[in-house]
Amino acid sequence: MDIRLDGISHSYNDFEVMRDISLDIADGQIVCIVGPSGCGKSTLLRFIGGLERPSKGQVLQLGTPPEGCLNPLTYIFQDFALLPWRSVSGNISLVLEDHGIKGAEAKRIIDDVLARTKLSDFSQALPKQLSGGMKQRVAIARALAVKPAVMLMDEPLSALDSQTRELLMDDLVDLWMRQPFTAVYVTHNLAEAVRLGHKVVVLSRRPGQIREIVEIDKPLSERAFGDADLDAHQKHLWQLMREEARAADAELIHV
Numbered sequence: 001m002d003i004r005l006d007g008i009s010h011s012y013n014d015f016e017v018m019r020d021i022s023l024d025i026a027d028g029q030i031v032c033i034v035g036p037s038g039c040g041k042s043t044l045l046r047f048i049g050g051l052e053r054p055s056k057g058q059v060l061q062l063g064t065p066p067e068g069c070l071n072p073l074t075y076i077f078q079d080f081a082l083l084p085w086r087s088v089s090g091n092i093s094l095v096l097e098d099h100g101i102k103g104a105e106a107k108r109i110i111d112d113v114l115a116r117t118k119l120s121d122f123s124q125a126l127p128k129q130l131s132g133g134m135k136q137r138v139a140i141a142r143a144l145a146v147k148p149a150v151m152l153m154d155e156p157l158s159a160l161d162s163q164t165r166e167l168l169m170d171d172l173v174d175l176w177m178r179q180p181f182t183a184v185y186v187t188h189n190l191a192e193a194v195r196l197g198h199k200v201v202v203l204s205r206r207p208g209q210i211r212e213i214v215e216i217d218k219p220l221s222e223r224a225f226g227d228a229d230l231d232a233h234q235k236h237l238w239q240l241m242r243e244e245a246r247a248a249d250a251e252l253i254h255v
C-alpha cells in the first residue's frame, strides 16, 4: 500500500504549523523526515496515522494493505511503551488479543516476529530485565506482529546511546533486507536518515514546508558506517538544515 500526502497544511487556531506538504511514500520504502524542532514532523506522522486531521489537504491510502494486516498504520515511539508487568511475548500477544487472535495462531505470529528481531531467547523476560536497545526491539516485534502496511516511527532510536543506535540501525537494515517494510521515520539524526532512508524529506522551520527531497540510491545492504557517499549526503542535508535549525532555535528562545 502506498501513501500519498496531498497538499497538507495545518494551523492550531492562528498558529500555522505546516504549509502545502505533498509527498508519495511508496510501498517497501523507508521515508525519513528531518527538519528543525517544531517544524511539524510529529504532527505530520499523526496525520498519516489518522490520529488528527489536517486543516487542509488529505492523506490518501493507495492500494490495499498486505494480507493478514491487523492494523495498517502502526506506531513505534521512542519510549518503547511496553507494559512492565507483561513478558516480551505477553507484550506482543496483547496487540493480537485486541484482534481476537489467541492460542496456536498467536504463538505462530509471536515466534515469527521474535525470530525476525532476534529475541527468541528472551520471550519470557520482563521489560525491566532488558536494555534500552532490546526494549526497542520488542516494540518493533510488537509492531511487526500486526503486519502493518506502514510503520510510523517517531524518533525510535533517540532514547538510546550511540552504540546501541548503531546496532539497532543494523537490525533495522537486516529486517528490511529479509522482508522489505514501509516506514515513515521521523528523526533529528541525519546519520540515521542517510543510513535508513530511501528518501529523506527535509522540512523547513515552522510553518514546515518541503525544502528538498533527497533520494539515496545506494542499496540498504551496502550502507556501512562511515561510508563516503552517505557522508556526502549527510553533509548536504546539514547544509540545508543548518540555517533553518539556527533560526528555529532562536525562535523557541523568544517564545
Ligand SMILES: Nc1ncnc2c1ncn2[C@@H]1O[C@H](COP(=O)(O)OP(=O)(O)OP(=O)(O)O)[C@@H](O)[C@H]1O
Pocket (backbone or CB within 6 Å): 012, 015, 017, 035, 036, 037, 038, 039, 040, 041, 042, 043, 044, 206
Ligand atoms: N495539539 C497542539 N496544539 C497546539 N500546538 C501544537 C499541538 N501539537 C503540536 N503543536 C505545535 O506545533 C508545532 C509542531 O509540533 P511537532 O511536535 O509536530 O514538531 P516536531 O517537528 O515534531 O518537533 P520536535 O522536533 O521538537 O519533536 C510546535 O510548535 C508545537 O508546539
